[in-house]
Amino acid sequence: MIPISYILTPLAGAVIGYITNDMAIRMLFHPYKAKYLFGFKIPFTPGLIPKEKDRMAESIAQMISEKLMTEEVLRENLLSDDVVGKIDNAISTLATKLQNEQQSIRDKISSFLGEEEVAHIEREVIGSITDIVTEKLTDKELGIKIAELAVDGFKNNANFIESVYISAKGKSLKQDIADTITDMLAVYARPLSHEMIANSVGDFENRPIRQLLANKQEQIDALRRGIIRLYKNTIIERLPKMMETVNVQQMVENKIKEMEVKEMEDLIFGIMDKELKAIVWLGALLGFIMGFVTLGLNQIA
16 A cells, blocks of 8 residues: 555645745735834835836836837838838728718818817918918009009000000009009908908818819829828938937836836736746646655655
8 A cells, every 4th residue: 555645745745836836926026015013024025026116117128228119120110111011001091092982071070170170270271361362462562563564454455545645644643553452452352362262261171072082093192102201201310319309218117117016917917827827837746746756765765
């Protein structure tokens, strides 16, 4: 009959190995805070990771900024054929969708921004364009140029007597006409400009998108290529400045320091759950083997 010790010793070793490794893993995080007994801090509290959290944050952030999130790595990935191809495909897909879009520009924008915001933008755009046009129309130089053209036109198409009269009046006639035109424009330029611009904007934004893009494939392809070039140039020219502005190491370090220990624990266990469980069961296996080794040594002794 096999002695009971031959069974219990390996089993005890397996249990001890399992519990030891399980406790060792849990002690990486637990307890989250230092524990005290009679005013003395209990050893191994807090857990290793809570205790060394700031140092680990600094080390991890340094590794990420120096090895993983470098300017060269980002540039290589952002300008890779795969990324550029995806951007190109996304633009082409959007263009195709818009070419078949029945909605008007106004309705499409309103679906994202809301009707009130679109109406506000519309008023701002119409107002700004009206101000520019009105400023140009009410310029005195414009009145003078129109008057000169009008007088020259009258003179060229007038009979002899009228031509002599126009020539005799000379500059005073041109100035009288210029003053009249300038006065009229000062009164009517803005309302007329506003009405024409508002009608033009309304006509444009209420047309179906597919109608605006009809027979525009060449221009769409040129725009798509232009966007790709702009993207590449932005990465090449602006990435170094962006990397200087965004301190990756400090950003990662601050983020890790802000995390609760429980969040870190859940994160690590979520990523390495199988591996950590394997370590625990490996401890049980080693304990089981060491039980047999202990039996063998006892027999030799």
